[in-house]
Amino acid sequence: xxxxxxxxxxxxxxxxxxxxxxxxxxxxxxxxxxxxxxxxxxxxxxxxxxxxxxxxxxxxxxxxxxxxxxxxxxxxxxxxxxxxxxxxxxxxxxxxxxxxxxxxxxxxxxxxxxxxxxxxxxxxxxxxxxxxxxxxxxxxxxxxxxxxxxxxxxxxxxxxxxxxxxxxxxxxxxxxxxxxxxxxxxxxxxxxxxxxxxxxxxxxxxxxxxxxxxxxxxxxxxxxxxxxxxxxxxxxxxxxxxxxxxxxxxxxxxxxxxxxxxxxxxxxxxxxxxxxxxxxxxxxxxxxxxxxxxxxxxxxxxxxxxxxxxxxxxxxxxxxxxxxxxxxxxxxxxxxxxxxxxxxxxxxxxxxxxxxxxxxxxxxxxxxxxxxxxxxxxxxxxxxxxxxxxxxxxxxxxxxxxxxxxxxxxxxxxxxxxxxxxxxxxxxxxxxxxxxxxxxxxxxxxxxxxxxxxxxxxxxxxxxxxxxxxxxx
Amino acid sequence: xxxxxxxxxxxxxxxxxxxxxxxxxxxxxxxxxxxxxxxxxxxxxxxxxxxxxxxxxxxxxxxxxxxxxxxxxxxxxxxxxxxxxxxxxxxxxxxxxxxxxxxxxxxxxxxxxxxxxxxxxxxxxxxxxxxxxxxxxxxxxxxxxxxxxxxxxxxxxxxxxxxxxxxxxxxxxxxxxxxxxxxxxxxxxxxxxxxxxxxxxxxxxxxxxxxxxxxxxxxxxxxxxxxxxxxxxxxxxxxxxxxxxxxxxxxxxxxxxxxxxxxxxxxxxxxxxxxxxxxxxxxxxxxxxxxx
Numbered sequence: 001x002x003x004x005x006x007x008x009x010x011x012x013x014x015x016x017x018x019x020x021x022x023x024x025x026x027x028x029x030x031x032x033x034x035x036x037x038x039x040x041x042x043x044x045x046x047x048x049x050x051x052x053x054x055x056x057x058x059x060x061x062x063x064x065x066x067x068x069x070x071x072x073x074x075x076x077x078x079x080x081x082x083x084x085x086x087x088x089x090x091x092x093x094x095x096x097x098x099x100x101x102x103x104x105x106x107x108x109x110x111x112x113x114x115x116x117x118x119x120x121x122x123x124x125x126x127x128x129x130x131x132x133x134x135x136x137x138x139x140x141x142x143x144x145x146x147x148x149x150x151x152x153x154x155x156x157x158x159x160x161x162x163x164x165x166x167x168x169x170x171x172x173x174x175x176x177x178x179x180x181x182x183x184x185x186x187x188x189x190x191x192x193x194x195x196x197x198x199x200x201x202x203x204x205x206x207x208x209x210x211x212x213x214x215x216x217x218x219x220x221x222x223x224x225x226x227x228x229x230x231x232x233x234x235x236x237x238x239x240x241x242x243x244x245x246x247x248x249x250x251x252x253x254x255x256x257x258x259x260x261x262x263x264x265x266x267x268x269x270x271x272x273x274x275x276x277x278x279x280x281x282x283x284x285x286x287x288x289x290x291x292x293x294x295x296x297x298x299x300x301x302x303x304x305x306x307x308x309x310x311x312x313x314x315x316x317x318x319x320x321x322x323x324x325x326x327x328x329x330x331x332x333x334x335x336x337x338x339x340x341x342x343x344x345x346x347x348x349x350x351x352x353x354x355x356x357x358x359x360x361x362x363x364x365x366x367x368x369x370x371x372x373x374x375x376x377x378x379x380x381x382x383x384x385x386x387x388x389x390x391x392x393x394x395x396x397x398x399x400x401x402x403x404x405x406x407x408x409x410x411x412x413x414x415x416x417x418x419x420x421x422x423x424x425x426x427x428x429x430x431x432x433x434x435x436x437x438x439x440x441x442x443x444x445x446x447x448x449x450x451x452x453x454x455x456x457x458x459x460x461x462x463x464x465x466x467x468x469x470x471x472x473x
Numbered sequence: 474x475x476x477x478x479x480x481x482x483x484x485x486x487x488x489x490x491x492x493x494x495x496x497x498x499x500x501x502x503x504x505x506x507x508x509x510x511x512x513x514x515x516x517x518x519x520x521x522x523x524x525x526x527x528x529x530x531x532x533x534x535x536x537x538x539x540x541x542x543x544x545x546x547x548x549x550x551x552x553x554x555x556x557x558x559x560x561x562x563x564x565x566x567x568x569x570x571x572x573x574x575x576x577x578x579x580x581x582x583x584x585x586x587x588x589x590x591x592x593x594x595x596x597x598x599x600x601x602x603x604x605x606x607x608x609x610x611x612x613x614x615x616x617x618x619x620x621x622x623x624x625x626x627x628x629x630x631x632x633x634x635x636x637x638x639x640x641x642x643x644x645x646x647x648x649x650x651x652x653x654x655x656x657x658x659x660x661x662x663x664x665x666x667x668x669x670x671x672x673x674x675x676x677x678x679x680x681x682x683x684x685x686x687x688x689x690x691x692x693x694x695x696x697x698x699x700x701x702x703x704x705x706x707x708x709x710x711x712x713x714x715x716x717x718x719x720x721x722x723x724x725x726x727x728x729x730x731x732x733x734x735x736x737x738x739x740x741x742x743x744x745x746x747x748x749x750x751x752x753x754x755x756x757x758x759x760x761x762x763x764x765x
Contacts, residue, residue: 020474187474187477189476189477189480192477193477193480196480196481196484215638409655414643418643446480446483449484450484450487450491453484453487453488453491454491457488457491457492457495457630457634458495458642459642460634460637461637461638461641462634462635462637463600463635463636463637463638463639463641464638
């Protein structure tokens with residue numbers, strides 16, 4: 001069930017009515033409703049994978065209770081490793097099995113050793129990376145003694161499968177989200193309206209920006225060999241906005257939906273393309289994943305403490321894992337590597353926490369924003385391309401500065417620059433949203449909401465509905 | 474909660490109003506602008522007579538050079554539409570007939586298109602006509618052949634949203650500026666200029682037993698006292714499953730196989746489309762065969 005579909009709208013209205021009318025102030029029953037609706041929501045794609053979530057849920061619920069119960073450190077460790085092995089094992093099997101096999105075959109071929117091709121026909125369960133990380137954080141927090149495990153299975157299962165953020169985040173921590181399943185949710189007008197505003201803003205990002213860019217991105221990347229430098233540059237810029245609109249749009253709808261049910265989910269994006277350096281970009285992009293890696297991998301590895309070599313090692317590890325988390329392809333790993341290379345000079349010069357203040361627009365900061373955006377776009381080419389070779393070739397052609405004809409008519413029956421005005425419109429709206437959740441703020445909020453809705457209706461892409469990109473991760 | 478529900482329904486009401494206003498505006502603008510596709514162009518023609526009508530897909534659009542006919546003093550209508558199937562061809566013929574546009578000859582491109590299951594009104598071609606769904610002739614077609622007719626007809630703006638790629642804001646904006654298409658609809662010929670290199674085309678292995686849509690085309694032509702000429706436009710040399718065309722020839726009356734009439738692959742843009750040079754050669758062949 002896509003967030004940008006009529007089915008989801010009907011589904012949400014139904015859940016909302018049952019939740020606040022029939023089950024008002026009945027926390028336990030509300031949790032059951034959330035659990036059932038989450039399973040329906042997930043099963044809409046493929047009901048077979050519900051068993052996988054259920055397995056993960058039961059496993060972490062049980063093991064966490066054991067971890068808490070036992071006083072022996074060895075047993076605690078065994079239970080933790082069991083959880084890690086099962087969860088990561090499932091992730092590796094479903095997401096990375098074929099990748100490892102194919103990579104092994106490629107390496108063997110380099111040494112002229114022929115191995116029989118073997119791959120499994122595996123369907124990637126939607127959102128597996130997201131809910132696996134969410135349950136893992138719960139077990140690790142319990143192991144660390146930072147969280148007391150819950151005995152309420154329904155609440156725990158609802159936390160794991162909470163439908164607004166189940167398939168593409170934000171990856172919530174148990175200490176933030178789980179307690180909300182135990183408190184009585186009260187309907188608050190302002191909170192719910194802010195939820196509606198977030199949903200509308202998210203829909204705008206997805207349907208108007210991401211899906212409009214997608215048409216051009218698909219064309220330019222598929223036909224990159226015949227495009228001039230200007231079109232290739234546009235292609236990478238369009239992809240930057242496609243992926244941002246797509247993913248942050250999803251997150252906004254998720255947070256908005258959560259608010260309609262009385263839940264407060266963490267923000268996942270904060271106008272990342274106004275970042276003044278790459279470190280700031282990573283503090284504003286996919287925040288829940290970045291902080292997850294920071295808390296569970298980077299800091300345990302020593303973080304920025306220790307010598308330069310250790311610091312460098314930690315940075316590379318974190319960025320490479322981050323790249324690999326996105327998908328079973330070397331292009332993602334390379335994308336992570338490039339970001340590590342961008343980040344290292346800042347770290348070595350101890351400038352990585354320089355731009356932590358609110359965004360302000362001065363000539364100097366705007367210049368830094370443009371530079372950061374350009375290097376981000378170059379990295380995105382690796383994220384989008386089918387292989388590293390193609391990405392390299394794309395970038396080489398992009399910087400061959402062949403500007404023979406700037407405006408070209410493409411075989412998607414559109415000029416290559418047609419979506420530029422939409423991107424400018426988006427940037428203007430983003431300017432209103434800097435340091436805020438949405439551009440719907442200040443005076444005449446209702447009028448602004450209607451304007452945004454009008455944009456969605458008029459400029460939205462409905463003929464070729466696209467799934468959210470991050471579903472595949 | 475009550476306050477929230479009022480807020481929510483206010484939004485829904487405003488959205489409904491927007492949809493109605495937008496639907497009305499889009500329809501008004503698109504309807505009153507110059508035609509921007511061949512379906513709309515066909516509807517703009519009334520009480521006209523042509524020497525010949527050519528129907529089919531891009532293999533007609535890119536192959537029949539209207540100006541070559543003009544040079545010889547013939548008036549023809551090239552109604553080949555890229556991506557069109559026989560179903561679309563049938564609807565086009567029906568609309569022209571209803572608008573009292575007459576012809577001496579009707580040429581229908583039939584090749585792999587023959588294997589059409591039922592009568593297909595393709596989505597892209599449907600989008601060309603959808604702004605005019607409230608016109609009686611168009612409505613009848615949609616009512617019979619569009620599964621989404623009720624939504625398209627009764628839900629305001631649904632048809633524009635669902636076909637946003639073809640009749641969305643871009644089409645509205647161009648219509649508002651009264652901007653025509655990139656090629657002349659009156660001419661109808663869209664030339665190609667590449668030269669094919671190592672191309673091939675695979676025809677279906679066998680033809681289906683009976684083409685329902687061809688039967689309808691036959692009936693329609695019969696009702697206006699015409700015998701349609703079925704033809705296959707040229708293919709490049711590397712054509713696979715040529716047997717398919719033999720089967721067509723055996724089964725179809727008045728079928729002309731031109732698949733091998735252009736021998737040099739340099740006259741092709743790709744294996745199933747002639748380039749401008751090839752198109753002119755082929756057109757002159759047709760003129761010699763049917764008009765001299």
